[in-house]
Amino acid sequence: MNLDSKFIVGRLAERVDISDDLAIFHIQPEEPCNFIAGQYATLGVERDGKLIERAYSVASSPYEPLLEFFIELVPDGRLTPSIFNLRAGDALSVRRRFSGRFVLDTNSKTHHLMAATVTGIAPFTSMLRSYAVDAEAGRAVPMTFTVIHGASRSWELGTYRAEMEEMKKRVPNLIYVPTISRCGEDCDWRGEVGRVEDVLRKYADALPLEEASFSAYLCGHPQMIENARGVLTRARVDAKRIHSEKYFTL
Numbered sequence: 001m002n003l004d005s006k007f008i009v010g011r012l013a014e015r016v017d018i019s020d021d022l023a024i025f026h027i028q029p030e031e032p033c034n035f036i037a038g039q040y041a042t043l044g045v046e047r048d049g050k051l052i053e054r055a056y057s058v059a060s061s062p063y064e065p066l067l068e069f070f071i072e073l074v075p076d077g078r079l080t081p082s083i084f085n086l087r088a089g090d091a092l093s094v095r096r097r098f099s100g101r102f103v104l105d106t107n108s109k110t111h112h113l114m115a116a117t118v119t120g121i122a123p124f125t126s127m128l129r130s131y132a133v134d135a136e137a138g139r140a141v142p143m144t145f146t147v148i149h150g151a152s153r154s155w156e157l158g159t160y161r162a163e164m165e166e167m168k169k170r171v172p173n174l175i176y177v178p179t180i181s182r183c184g185e186d187c188d189w190r191g192e193v194g195r196v197e198d199v200l201r202k203y204a205d206a207l208p209l210e211e212a213s214f215s216a217y218l219c220g221h222p223q224m225i226e227n228a229r230g231v232l233t234r235a236r237v238d239a240k241r242i243h244s245e246k247y248f249t250l
């Protein structure tokens with residue numbers, strides 16, 4: 001790869017295929033990357049001599065040597081088919097500068113509601129892994145997290161469902177609520193059923209929505225973000241306390 005100083009080379013260290021169109025990519029950057037948990041990286045692959053780039057939320061914490069991404073294949077997309085063709089050792093470009101303001105609002109906010117569709121769990125994973133390290137080192141104030149994570153089918157929640165369950169041991173005030181919308185295809189499912197925004201509505205009563213210490217974060221599918229924002233706004237959460245990261249436009 002012939003890249004200028006704005007980029008570094010990343011190499012695929014490992015991938016975990018979750019389904020035909022979902023995979024977790026672990027990338028070894030050629031040098032350490034600076035970012036805040038919740039931010040996104042700009043990844044690129046060359047196609048026909050042209051670099052195609054897109055934004056991807058980092059799922060790993062800034063404390064980890066590898067960058068982790070949870071990516072959905074868009075079959076007619078310009079970049080994701082190339083990413084899904086990558087094999088261990090293959091290179092891709094990573095913009096040196098990581099961006100985004102979708103980070104934990106620590107300005108007197110201690111109760112965080114996080115709602116994600118499928119791959120939208122990535123920034124929350126980064127935030128929680130990072131918070132757990134800081135809490136264990138005595139660097140974090142006590143906080144409460146409610147994470148609602150939705151998918152059509154349970155396996156599309158990836159390895160993050162088990163990770164969030166395990167994370168409760170490190171972050172005691174963490175509530176993780178997985179929900180699926182196509183339970184007919186998932187006979188053994190015993191958890192919540194329905195879309196993220198509907199489950200959010202159900203859990204909203206137990207949350208201190210009107211308190212200044214409350215902050216909400218919505219990530220992933222644009223329709224979920226619009227609907228969840230409506231639920232929160234009607235519950236009198238003011239706009240400044242609702243943060244969102246929309247992955248695409250309809």
Ligand SMILES: Cc1cc2nc3c(=O)[nH]c(=O)nc-3n(C[C@H](O)[C@H](O)[C@H](O)COP(=O)(O)OP(=O)(O)OC[C@H]3O[C@@H](n4cnc5c(N)ncnc54)[C@H](O)[C@@H]3O)c2cc1C
Binds near residue numbers: 071077078080100249
């Ligand atoms: C800040 C930010 C962070 C993001 N983080 C992630 C992430 O962690 N994981 C991830 O998988 N994606 C993420 N995305 C989306 C990603 O940047 C690309 O848009 C996506 O991977 C599609 O790229 P593509 O080039 O293959 O498709 P494109 O050629 O860009 O898109 C083709 C068409 O598909 C639509 N489309 C794009 N994504 C989807 C989708 N998921 N489902 C249905 N339609 C879609 C587009 O609106 C467009 O109409 C993020 C986007 C932003 C803005």
